[in-house]
Amino acid sequence: MSFEPIIGLEVHVQLNTNTKMFCSCSSKYLDVEPNTYVCNICLGLPGSLPSVNYEAVISAIKLGLSLNCRISNITKFDRKNYVYPDLMKGYQISQLDFPIAIEGNMKVKNIENKVTEIRINRVHMEEDVAKLIHDELSGEVLVDLNRSGMPLLEVVTEPDFRSAAEAENYLINLQSIVRYLEIGNANMEEGSFRCDANVSIREKGTDALNEKVEIKNMNRIKAVARAIEYEIERQTSQVKAGNRIIQETRGWDDIKSESKPQRSKEDAHDYRYFPEPDLPVIKLRTETIEKIKNELPELPEEKFDRYVNKIRISEYDARIIISNKNKTTFFEDVLTNFKKMDPNLVSNWLNVEINGVSNSLKDYELEKMKLSSKNFGKLINLVSENQINKNSGKEILSKIYISDEDPVELVNKMGLKSMNNKDELINMVNEVLKDNKSAIEDYRKGKENAVRFLIGQVMKKSRGTANPSDTEKEIIRQLNEQ
Numbered sequence: 001m002s003f004e005p006i007i008g009l010e011v012h013v014q015l016n017t018n019t020k021m022f023c024s025c026s027s028k029y030l031d032v033e034p035n036t037y038v039c040n041i042c043l044g045l046p047g048s049l050p051s052v053n054y055e056a057v058i059s060a061i062k063l064g065l066s067l068n069c070r071i072s073n074i075t076k077f078d079r080k081n082y083v084y085p086d087l088m089k090g091y092q093i094s095q096l097d098f099p100i101a102i103e104g105n106m107k108v109k110n111i112e113n114k115v116t117e118i119r120i121n122r123v124h125m126e127e128d129v130a131k132l133i134h135d136e137l138s139g140e141v142l143v144d145l146n147r148s149g150m151p152l153l154e155v156v157t158e159p160d161f162r163s164a165a166e167a168e169n170y171l172i173n174l175q176s177i178v179r180y181l182e183i184g185n186a187n188m189e190e191g192s193f194r195c196d197a198n199v200s201i202r203e204k205g206t207d208a209l210n211e212k213v214e215i216k217n218m219n220r221i222k223a224v225a226r227a228i229e230y231e232i233e234r235q236t237s238q239v240k241a242g243n244r245i246i247q248e249t250r251g252w253d254d255i256k257s258e259s260k261p262q263r264s265k266e267d268a269h270d271y272r273y274f275p276e277p278d279l280p281v282i283k284l285r286t287e288t289i290e291k292i293k294n295e296l297p298e299l300p301e302e303k304f305d306r307y308v309n310k311i312r313i314s315e316y317d318a319r320i321i322i323s324n325k326n327k328t329t330f331f332e333d334v335l336t337n338f339k340k341m342d343p344n345l346v347s348n349w350l351n352v353e354i355n356g357v358s359n360s361l362k363d364y365e366l367e368k369m370k371l372s373s374k375n376f377g378k379l380i381n382l383v384s385e386n387q388i389n390k391n392s393g394k395e396i397l398s399k400i401y402i403s404d405e406d407p408v409e410l411v412n413k414m415g416l417k418s419m420n421n422k423d424e425l426i427n428m429v430n431e432v433l434k435d436n437k438s439a440i441e442d443y444r445k446g447k448e449n450a451v452r453f454l455i456g457q458v459m460k461k462s463r464g465t466a467n468p469s470d471t472e473k474e475i476i477r478q479l480n481e482q
């Protein structure tokens with residue numbers, strides 16, 4: 001009997017609006033002391049009145065449209081009631097039956113690299129809860145209310161994934177879309193992009209929907225994929241052993257690569273939802289939605305298509321560039337400023353050479369690069385016009401990566417300009433031959449290595465500025481004349 005997994009994902013996207021979802025507290029809480037940004041509204045004091053952060057509503061519309069959803073003309077908030085120490089009010093303001101966006105889809109690649117469509121059930125708005133900090137030493141649980149009331153979008157898919165790889169690709173795409181829209185930083189480690197996965201298995205060829213297990217606590221996209229794979233294997237071996245799968249929530253431990261049953265606050269399941277009486281129903285005009293749609297930026301997959309089909313760089317290079325929005329801006333800036341430059345040369349220098357430099361410099365990842373697209377373009381020009389050789393180009397790159405100096409000036413200053421002067425090369429070869437009589441004898445005895453040795457001496461003397469093939473020709477010419 002063979003089994004197939006049925007997987008659905010729920011992702012919480014924290015928004016980067018200036019204030020929280022229903023009060024005017026600052027949302028920039030990451031670097032401040034716990035419990036700094038708190039007011040009577042996000043503390044849930046009796047008599048306090050929430051009001052909607054419209055910037056968050058716009059962000060929700062943008063994400064909904066980008067996921068091909070239908071945006072509801074009427075949307076409202078509901079209270080989701082449960083008791084837990086991270087929830088001050090005893091309820092969370094969320095959306096039940098009129099979410100802002102429904103019925104979307106996203107195309108993702110499956111294991112065989114074929115495109116499959118994942119249906120998006122809904123995108124709804126809600127507020128984040130406080131953060132509980134478990135103090136291992138004292139055994140106490142501390143509460144930080146800075147996160148309480150932060151704006152969140154929850155993106156819920158249909159159970160359409162059939163492998164961990166599809167889920168992983170979906171998350172990478174969704175993360176990129178959030179960043180391209182600039183509505184959040186979608187950072188899993190910081191908790192601004194959180195994913196729960198629902199996994200069940202069934203006999204292949206049937207359409208049964210069996211007991212599902214929810215997995216939480218993954219703080220990297222790779223961890224989501226691993227947790228799903230683990231769960232598929234766990235359920236398969238349980239069923240094969242004749243055991244039943246119990247519906248439960250499991251927490252993923254990335255270090256041990258295993259999940260364990262978790263006591264969940266959502267076990268009760270009776271949230272006694274009812275419409276939030278303190279907030280008005282929001283009516284969205286079709287023209288408003290259309291206007292937002294028309295102003296959406298080019299999204300990752302559209303960019304990918306344009307790079308491959310119009311700019312004509314390889315799919316491989318295009319995939320790497322679109323994975324980082326800053327890279328796409330940098331890449332496009334170079335092409336705009338240097339219209340005649342071969343885009344493949346630019347993508348290659350960007351993905352291979354710049355990447356090499358950023359990997360070699362500790363604590364100096366790409367986001368901190370000082371190099372401007374203008375000086376980067378100038379550098380590529382110097383190499384492609386043979387004014388400097390590629391090694392010198394790399395040397396310059398490692399310097400201007402952190403200084404953004406003008407590469408043309410730097411080449412002159414460092415004396416790295418390729419030796420295009422014929423007389424200079426003739427003299428240098430002449431000197432090298434004078435200093436290496438034994439190599440000349442070796443050459444006369446027919447030792448092929450001798451010429452290579454002499455080329456090496458010229459390259460050394462010229463500090464790499466001589467052209468190797470011109471040098472070889474000149475050495476042989478002078479040897480034959482002697």
Ligand SMILES: [Zn+2]
Nearest residue numbers: 023025039042
């Ligand atoms: Zn507040």
